[in-house]
Amino acid sequence: MLRFVVRRLLVMIALLIVISMFTFAMFVLLLPNGNPAALLAGRLATPAEIHLISVRYGFDKPIYIQYIDTMKNIFTGQAYSYQSSFNVLDEIRRGMPATLSLAIGAGIIWLLTSILFGTIAAVKAGKYADRVLTVLSMIGVSMPPFFFGAILIYFVAYKWNVIPIGGYVPLTQSPGGWLGHLVAPWVTLSILFIGFYSRVLRSSILDSINEDYVRTARAKGLSERQVLIRHSLRNSLIPIFSLWGLDFAQVIGGGAILTETVYNLHGVGELARDSIGRLDTITLMAIVILTGIAVVVIGAIVDVLVAYLDPRIRLA
Amino acid sequence: MSVISGPGSAAVEEVGGGFDAGFEGEGQLPPGIGPWKLAWRRLRRNRVAMFFGFVFLLVVVLCLLAPVYSQDIAHISPDYGNPTGTFTLNGKTQFVLNTVGVPIGPTWNVNHFFFGADDQGRDVAVRLLYGGRTSLMIGAVATLITMIIGTLLGIVAGFFRGWWDAILRSANDVVWTYPAVLLGITVGTVLNIHGIGPLHGTSALVPAVVIGFVYIPYVFRPVRGQVLTLRERDFIDAARQQGLSNWQIMISEILPNLSSTIVVFVPLIMANAILLEAGLTFLGAGVQPPNASWGTMISDGINNDIPTAFHNVLVPGIMLVIAVMSINIFGDGLRDALDPRSKVRVGR
Numbered sequence: 255m256l257r258f259v260v261r262r263l264l265v266m267i268a269l270l271i272v273i274s275m276f277t278f279a280m281f282v283l284l285l286p287n288g289n290p291a292a293l294l295a296g297r298l299a300t301p302a303e304i305h306l307i308s309v310r311y312g313f314d315k316p317i318y319i320q321y322i323d324t325m326k327n328i329f330t331g332q333a334y335s336y337q338s339s340f341n342v343l344d345e346i347r348r349g350m351p352a353t354l355s356l357a358i359g360a361g362i363i364w365l366l367t368s369i370l371f372g373t374i375a376a377v378k379a380g381k382y383a384d385r386v387l388t389v390l391s392m393i394g395v396s397m398p399p400f401f402f403g404a405i406l407i408y409f410v411a412y413k414w415n416v417i418p419i420g421g422y423v424p425l426t427q428s429p430g431g432w433l434g435h436l437v438a439p440w441v442t443l444s445i446l447f448i449g450f451y452s453r454v455l456r457s458s459i460l461d462s463i464n465e466d467y468v469r470t471a472r473a474k475g476l477s478e479r480q481v482l483i484r485h486s487l488r489n490s491l492i493p494i495f496s497l498w499g500l501d502f503a504q505v506i507g508g509g510a511i512l513t514e515t516v517y518n519l520h521g522v523g524e525l526a527r528d529s530i531g532r533l534d535t536i537t538l539m540a541i542v543i544l545t546g547i548a549v550v551v552i553g554a555i556v557d558v559l560v561a562y563l564d565p566r567i568r569l570a
Numbered sequence: 571m572s573v574i575s576g577p578g579s580a581a582v583e584e585v586g587g588g589f590d591a592g593f594e595g596e597g598q599l600p601p602g603i604g605p606w607k608l609a610w611r612r613l614r615r616n617r618v619a620m621f622f623g624f625v626f627l628l629v630v631v632l633c634l635l636a637p638v639y640s641q642d643i644a645h646i647s648p649d650y651g652n653p654t655g656t657f658t659l660n661g662k663t664q665f666v667l668n669t670v671g672v673p674i675g676p677t678w679n680v681n682h683f684f685f686g687a688d689d690q691g692r693d694v695a696v697r698l699l700y701g702g703r704t705s706l707m708i709g710a711v712a713t714l715i716t717m718i719i720g721t722l723l724g725i726v727a728g729f730f731r732g733w734w735d736a737i738l739r740s741a742n743d744v745v746w747t748y749p750a751v752l753l754g755i756t757v758g759t760v761l762n763i764h765g766i767g768p769l770h771g772t773s774a775l776v777p778a779v780v781i782g783f784v785y786i787p788y789v790f791r792p793v794r795g796q797v798l799t800l801r802e803r804d805f806i807d808a809a810r811q812q813g814l815s816n817w818q819i820m821i822s823e824i825l826p827n828l829s830s831t832i833v834v835f836v837p838l839i840m841a842n843a844i845l846l847e848a849g850l851t852f853l854g855a856g857v858q859p860p861n862a863s864w865g866t867m868i869s870d871g872i873n874n875d876i877p878t879a880f881h882n883v884l885v886p887g888i889m890l891v892i893a894v895m896s897i898n899i900f901g902d903g904l905r906d907a908l909d910p911r912s913k914v915r916v917g918r
Contacts, residue, residue: 272744280756392902396841396894398848401887404872408880504749511751512849516872527853530755538756545749 262557266550270543277542278321281535328540335529335537342540346522352422353521355432356439356514357505364444364451365498369491371448372455377482379460387452394449403442403516410438422519435517443513447501451494458490465489492560499556503549609830612907619903626896629889633702640696648700648862651690675881685885688867689874694885701862701886705844706893708778708863712843713836715782720789721832725820727790728797738790746787751849754784758855774863777856781843789835796831800824830908837901841894848890864890 307313313320327333333342375387410416423431462468463486471481511523518524522541529537614620640647675686676694684695727738745753758780800806801824809819844864850856851865852872859866864886871882 269740269743269747272740273748276744276748277756280760392895392898393891396845396898397891398845398852398868398887400849400852400872401868401883401890404868404876404883404887408876408883412877511749512852515853526752527755530752530759531854533759538752542748542752545752546747549747 258561262554263550266546266553270546270550273546274325274539274543275321277539278324278535281533281538282317324536324539328536328543333536333540335534338532338534342537345525345537346540346544349520349522349525351424352519353506353510353514353523355422355425355436356443356510356519356521357502359436360440360443360447360510361498361502361505363440364447365494367444368448368451368455369494371452372494373459373482373487375452375456376459376463379456384456391449391453394445395453396449397445398512399442399446400512400516402445403438403513406438406442407516421517422521435519439513439517439519442516443505443510451497454497455490455494458493459486462486462489488563492564495563496556496560499552500549503552504545506545506548506552609907613903616903616907619900619906622896622899623903626893626900629702629893629896630706633699633706636696636699636703639699646693646696648692648697649860651692675879676885686879686881688870688882689879694867694882697862697867698864698886698889701864701867702889702893704774704857704861704863705847705865705890708774708781708847708857709840709844711775711778712782712785712847713840715779716785716789716839716843717832717836719782720786721793721825721828723786724790724793725797725824725828728794729801729816729820729824731798735794739794742787742790745784746791750784750846751853754780754846754850755853755855757783758850774857774861777847777850780850780855781846784846785839785842788839792831792835793828796828797824800827834901834905834908837897837904841897841901844890844894844897 315323324333328342331341331343334340335342335345338345371387371391375384378384411418418431418435421435423435425432459482468481468485471485472478476484506522510521511527513519514521514523515527522544526538526541528534529541636648677683677686683693685698686694688694688697723738723742727735754777758777761776761780806819806823809823814822847856847863848865848868851863852869857863857866867886868883868890871880871884871886875882
């Protein structure tokens with residue numbers, strides 16, 4: 255058990271290092287001469303000025319030394335974005351509350367709703383309710399989140415004035431405002447996942463219905479509902495939890511970039527997009543590493559949970 | 571070539587058994603029905619999937635006919651912005667954009683601004699069809715890239731194992747862990763600025779290649795997994811004894827057995843590719859102006875027209891949802907037809 259977890263962690267750390275190198279390399283390609291000195295110097299800079307800036311920021315050192323320095327800075331919290339002169343970790347911390355509120359709220363909503371819909375669709379397989387839910391899932395999976403966000407903004411916020419048009423209000427400032435501003439983003443982000451997860455759960459439950467242990471449970475005299483909840487669901491939920499862990503981690507790391515942008519939530523996702531636009535290597539590297547760490551940690555927790563629930567996995 | 575795990579192989583075995591029993595001792599067996607034909611029959615019986623398949627075909631045909639619509643019916647090109655102009659509708663002269671700059675909404679008149687105008691005075695309907703060509707082309711090219719490279723790498727990794735497998739799997743995990751949208755934006759921005767060969771600047775090939783690249787892990791993993799099981803089978807040993815080289819085995823023995831997996835992935839990847847193109851364009855890293863695509867139309871609509879001319883968001887958006895949904899539903903039907911017990915699933 256412990257070896258399983260430790261091995262996974264080591265693999266993921268190696269992965270994170272490679273990812274950060276990859277991001278760094280991408281930006282070395284992106285920037286002229288591989289560093290932002292020309293950008294920082296301004297439009298009318300002379301080569302001498304550019305050279306001065308290079309020396310000052312350490313761009314004339316070999317690439318791998320630059321990379322190591324950047325990584326060191328990021329992890330000690332001393333990384334300063336060249337473009338905006340802000341401390342990168344502070345910037346990320348500023349965007350975190352919005353992203354976390356969005357991620358956690360949406361995560362809970364989509365998990366519970368997909369379990370509900372998936373179970374109903376499986377129980378009523380082939381009947382009217384199932385077909386309706388399947389159609390809804392199909393629409394959910396086929397709709398770009400920012401399009402759905404735009405529709406919500408236009409109708410619910412603009413025309414009917416039920417919710418505000420965007421922006422984020424911290425919880426500490428006004429719980430009502432916080433909730434009001436987050437309802438639409440939660441729904442928008444969840445729609446895509448609900449569509450996908452409910453279908454996965456539905457086929458998972460339907461697969462388990464034919465298994466022997468369900469027959470045994472019925473033979474023992476349990477009611478359909480008991481069979482479903484105490485036996486079928488426990489097995490069918492396992493792939494759902496693994497997927498949920500991965501997706502949730504990605505959303506925390508700024509994977510909900512589209513939703514955040516449409517609703518102006520100023521979260522980590524928007525920060526990521528802005529930093530790419532500004533060619534801000536350091537911020538993007540920090541965000542990508544953050545996502546990676548979130549994926550590792552949450553993924554490990556979820557894997558341990560799943561291994562605990564299903565002993566067969568521990569032996570794999 | 572022995573197809574063990576082709577489409578509906580379970581059904582083929584049953585049919586074979588039935589025929590054998592009936593014609594025992596009669597000499598020649600009548601030809602059985604191949605697995606692909608059986609699958610096609612199953613698909614045809616699935617009315618919903620066939621309907622949406624036709625819907626998608628209709629969308630494709632409409633978009634391919636964009637020049638016809640543009641030249642012969644609407645008499646306006648997709649890039650022709652006419653912000654200050656007027657046109658006559660039912661005898662009345664209408665402004666393309668009214669006095670405060672709000673573009674006209676859908677006129678439902680096939681000859682003039684059927685879906686209205688966008689904020690630069692261009693005809694939305696014409697742009698929609700031309701944009702559809704771009705979006706569909708990007709989807710198709712991306713899918714092609716993903717399927718070819720993903721399958722090739724999957725086969726190589728699964729068949730040879732050892733070093734190849736380790737390297738390919740690590741590369742795969744790196745791409746897989748990177749959030750898709752961020753990866754798309756980063757690589758897209760790099761290619762937009764620097765470019766490699768024909769891929770640079772505003773070429774619509776850039777988002778196609780980027781999206782194709784992003785989805786490779788989704789194909790690589792299942793293919794590799796299946797190849798791992800396949801290579802243990804006896805018919806691989808038999809082929810080796812016949813003297814086939816590694817590459818010959820991979821192409822003539824393993825590849826055909828992967829066919830149903832591969833076929834099922836194509837609509838899934840294409841649907842996701844079109845969605846990702848819209849997303850990347852919205853974030854500025856996909857199709858660049860003045861090229862039109864459904865993504866650019868939706869983002870322009872969102873950025874400029876939400877309070878006043880919402881049709882600029884609705885029209886391309888609904889078109890995109892219809893197209894993607896048709897592909898998804900048809901893809902589901904395809905999967906059910908090829909193997910009713912299949913557990914193939916792909917992330918979004």
